[in-house]
Structure formats: structure tokens, C-alpha cells
Amino acid sequence: MSASCPISRDSESIKKLVDNNIGGVVAKTISITPALVPRPSIAIVDRGLGRFYVLNTVKPGEIRVESTDHLNVRFIYSILNAESWSDISFEHYLEREYPIAIKYCRENNVRFFASIGYKPEELSILGPRVEKIGVDAIEFSTHYIGRDYKPIVDSAKALRESVSIPIFAKISPFTPNISELVRELEKIGVDGIVATNTIGPALSIDVETGLPILGGSYGYGWMSGPALKPLSLAIVAEIARNTKLPVIGVGGIVRGVDVIEYFMVGASAVQLCSIALIEGPGVFKRILSEVEYWLKTHGYSSILDIKGISLKYLKPEPRRTWSTPPVVDEKKCIGCGFCQQVCVYDAVKIDLIGNKRIASIDQTKCYGCGLCTTICPTRAIRFLEQDLFI
Structure with missing residues (x-):
């Protein structure tokens, strides 16, 4: 699914998403009053230029590793935005954009979600209006909250009392007492949870001018993209452990x-936006094909086969507090040296065996921190499964 953001801003942009095998669309959020969007409003945050290895699986059993030594590669890890909701009136959406988009979605068997916000009284007005126009479901947001989740509950009650179609609550990463909140939302009659929204405030500065990159108040924006995923993944897992409501993972x-990770911790669907801003709507086809390939090569017939399979491993106590060194698969090792570079315990070295560079691990020095296993581009370094779950 698309997340609610500029990639689904109007009927024409939604048509482009539908044409790229998307399963569902969430239109850009509307509210009673059009937003005042500062400019600039969107910015990429990266780690500069660098070198890394790309692991390409050509077909089962055949791996090609490509170095990017010769390329200037941008390591994009987040996007900042200073947008809040649409700066177009909700009347325009209901009169023009929604009817066109809904018709096109139905012709292509794609679900259409409206996204509305933010206060209970606003949702009570907008909810019936978007339901009448024929949307399949409503995703609702609240303004970023502090230590009390009551505004989310109040908004959910107001919307549930106003409409009969499915409603989904979108929550922020720092929403307090999430497990308690989702149980309350379930009692109210919310049909699902979307986790999570962006995080912030966040700031980025143009070092050539000293000016903030974004044009919002204090230069602040809200962060999305790869840096957000571990936070969102943890929240999806917490929700899945505490409710039977479907959870849509986003971030x-x-x-x-x-996508595989989100489903493994209990997600029923996923949304994306940031990477589509960078790659365009064709990214949905790419990611879908990658998911299908992963499932095929791992022996699964459906993505539902992996739903929630990681939850049994997520326990409150730590796995272990003693060192168990990982092992090196010499057939997969390409001798890149990343593992040696990041090992602060000097436990990893690169040996020349014949004409091939191979990593080796000194078990007397290894702390078992696991950093080398996650930087290895070919997954040649790993912990044995029996060591992970003892």
C-alpha cells in the first residue's frame, strides 16, 4: 500500500500508483482547513558518498557480488518533511479527486483509503462525508501527542460513532502505553492499527549557508525512511502481541x-512512501518482485506463511550474557575486510588462503557483539542457530 503522503496527493498520482501493482492506496491526509505548507518542505538526509558491496542473487544458488568502488553512492537513510496535511480543500477532494481515484481503483481491484484528521469534531464532520463518497476505509491521524494517549481514544470514538466503514488508527512512534492504547481502541471498534507515523521534530542544516534545509518553524521537519524502520518494527511487534487487530506496518x-521483517513480527500489510519519493511509483513493482522471490527461494507459498513467526522469539529476558563467537562460511566470504574494519576487539583478521582472501575469527578475543554479522555483505559471518537460542 501507499502511505498517506505526496505520492497520493491527487487522482492522477493515485492512477500512477495503481498502474504499478499496488494493493491499496491511502490518499493524502485532508482536514477541515487546508494546511499552510512551508517551502522547502521535503529533503533527503544522507551520509555522503561512500563504498559498499551489492549482493545480487541472479538465481537460486548463484550469487554475484558487485563492488561500488568506482561509483559515488549516496547512502540515503532518511527523509525530512515539513508538511502536515494537504493544502487543498477537502471540498475539492470530495468533488473531484476522490471520485476519479475511487473509480480507477475499483476498476483495478485496488482498495482506496481516505486519510483524515485531526480533532474529534473534525473527524465527526469529515468521516460521513468521505464514507458517502464511497471510500473502502478511513485512516485517521491525530496531532502529535505527549504523555497522554487520550486524544487518540477521543478521536477514535468520534469517528466510530460517525461512520460504519472500517477505520484504522495511525499512531506515532512515541505514543505512550501502546499496548494499553490498542486494547482500548479494540473495545471502541477500531478495525486496525497503522504503525507508525513519522518522528520528530528533526533538523538538517545546509553547511554552505548555515540555513535550515526546510522552511518550517525553527527549520524543523519530521523524519521517515530507513532510519525509522527499527522503531516502527518494534511497535508493530508490540501491537501484534497485545491485540488481534490487523496491523499495517509503515516506516x-x-x-x-x-516487508518480510514487518510480516514476521505480525503485520498484515505494509505501506511505504519515502522510497517512492526517491524512485517513483515503479518502486512498488520492484519491492513486490523482491518479496515474491524471497518467498520462493525460502520455500514459502504465501507471505501469510511467515506472519508473526518471529513473535515467539521476542522475550523480555536477554538471550544470553556470555560470548559465543560467530562462524565464517568460507564459500561466501569475499574478503572485503568490512568485518575486520569494524571489530573493536581485534578478533577478526583477513587471511590469504591460496589466491583468496578469507576472514577468520579469534575465539579468544571475540566478544560476541554481532556487529560483523550485520555488516557482512554476503552473510558469510553468522551465529549458529543453536548458539542463538540456548
């Missing part, structure tokens, strides 16, 4: 394996 999806 930081850029590859098919990101």
Missing part, C-alpha cells in the same frame, strides 16, 4: 526484505 521500507 523505512526500501527493499523486499523489509
Whole structure:
């Protein structure tokens, strides 16, 4: 699904999404009053230029590793935005954009979600209006909240009393007492949870001018993209452990394996936006094909087969507090040296065996921190499964 953001801003942009095999569309959020959007409003935040390895699986059993030494590669890890909701009136959406988009979605068997906000009284007005126009479901947002989740509950009650179609609550990463909140939302009659919204405030500065990159108040924006995924993933898992409501995971999806992670912790669907801003609507086809390939090569017939399979491993106590060194698969090792570079315990070295560079691990020095296993581009370094779950 698309998340509610500029990629679904109007009927024409939604048509482009539908044409790229999307399963569902969430239109850009509307409210009673059009937003005042500062300019600039969107910015990429990256880590500069660098070198890395790309692991391409050509077909099962055949791996090609490509170095980017010769390329200037941007490591994009987040996007900042200073937008809040649409600066177009809700009347325009209801009179023009929604009817065109809904018709096109139905012709292509794509679900259409309206996104509305923010206060209970606003949702009570907008909810019936968008339901009447024929949307399949409503995603509702509240303004960023502090230590009390009551505004979300109040908004959910107001919307539930106003409409009969499914409603989904979108929550922010720092929403307090999430497990308690979702149980309350379930009692109210909310049909699902969307986790999560962007996080902030966040700031980025143009070092050539000293000016903030974004044009919002204090230069602040809200962060999305890959840096958000670990936060959102943890929240999706917490929700899945505490309710039977479907959870839609959103935040930081850029590859098919990101989708796999969300489903493994209990998501029923996923949304994405940031990577589509960078790659365009064709990214949905790419990620879908990556998901299908992963499932096929791992012996699964459906993505539902992996839903929630990681939850049993997420326990309150730590796995272990003693060192268990990982092992190196010499067939997969390409001798890139990343593992040696990041090991602060000097436990990893690169040996020349014949004409091939191979990593080796000194078990007397290894702390078992696991950093080398996550930086290895070919997954040649790993913990044995029996060591992970003892």
C-alpha cells in the first residue's frame, strides 16, 4: 500500500500508483482547513558518498557480488518533511479527486483509503462525508501527542460513532502505553492499527549557508525512511502481541526484505512512501518482485506463511550474557575486510588462503557483539542457530 503522503496527493498520482501493482492506496491526509505548507518542505538526509558491496542473487544458488568502488553512492537513510496535511480543500477532494481515484481503483481491484484528521469534531464532520463518497476505509491521524494517549481514544470514538466503514488508527512512534492504547481502541471498534507515523521534530542544516534545509518553524521537519524502520518494527511487534487487530506496518521500507521483517513480527500489510519519493511509483513493482522471490527461494507459498513467526522469539529476558563467537562460511566470504574494519576487539583478521582472501575469527578475543554479522555483505559471518537460542 501507499502511505498517506505526496505520492497520493491527487487522482492522477493515485492512477500512477495503481498502474504499478499496488494493493491499496491511502490518499493524502485532508482536514477541515487546508494546511499552510512551508517551502522547502521535503529533503533527503544522507551520509555522503561512500563504498559498499551489492549482493545480487541472479538465481537460486548463484550469487554475484558487485563492488561500488568506482561509483559515488549516496547512502540515503532518511527523509525530512515539513508538511502536515494537504493544502487543498477537502471540498475539492470530495468533488473531484476522490471520485476519479475511487473509480480507477475499483476498476483495478485496488482498495482506496481516505486519510483524515485531526480533532474529534473534525473527524465527526469529515468521516460521513468521505464514507458517502464511497471510500473502502478511513485512516485517521491525530496531532502529535505527549504523555497522554487520550486524544487518540477521543478521536477514535468520534469517528466510530460517525461512520460504519472500517477505520484504522495511525499512531506515532512515541505514543505512550501502546499496548494499553490498542486494547482500548479494540473495545471502541477500531478495525486496525497503522504503525507508525513519522518522528520528530528533526533538523538538517545546509553547511554552505548555515540555513535550515526546510522552511518550517525553527527549520524543523519530521523524519521517515530507513532510519525509522527499527522503531516502527518494534511497535508493530508490540501491537501484534497485545491485540488481534490487523496491523499495517509503515516506516523505512526500501527493499523486499523489509516487508518480510514487518510480516514476521505480525503485520498484515505494509505501506511505504519515502522510497517512492526517491524512485517513483515503479518502486512498488520492484519491492513486490523482491518479496515474491524471497518467498520462493525460502520455500514459502504465501507471505501469510511467515506472519508473526518471529513473535515467539521476542522475550523480555536477554538471550544470553556470555560470548559465543560467530562462524565464517568460507564459500561466501569475499574478503572485503568490512568485518575486520569494524571489530573493536581485534578478533577478526583477513587471511590469504591460496589466491583468496578469507576472514577468520579469534575465539579468544571475540566478544560476541554481532556487529560483523550485520555488516557482512554476503552473510558469510553468522551465529549458529543453536548458539542463538540456548
